Amino acid sequence: MKSLDYIEIVPExxxxxxxxxxxxxxxxxxxxWxxxxxxxxxxxxxxxxxTEEQIDYIRLNF
Structure with a gap:
């Protein structure tokens, strides 16, 4: 899993x-949560x- 697949940072x-x-x-x-x-x-x-995959990514990488 790459962060670019799940995360975006937009200043606005x-x-x-x-x-x-x-x-x-x-x-x-x-x-x-x-x-x-x-x-x-x-x-x-x-x-x-x-998705569960997104939540798992956050839990493991932040």
Missing amino acids: KRFGRPCLKGTRISAYDVLN LANGMSKQDIIHDFPEL
Whole structure:
């Protein structure tokens, strides 16, 4: 997995925070949800545009 496959940094989007490509969801949002007890399935239920692979990438690389 390459970061360019999953992450984009756009200065005008979320103040330049790294976001999942094609979304306004930052890597830090995902980490915060996981730290607060949400499972991957919970996150995908709330944000169906995300995949388990994207969440795993964030968890392992940020």
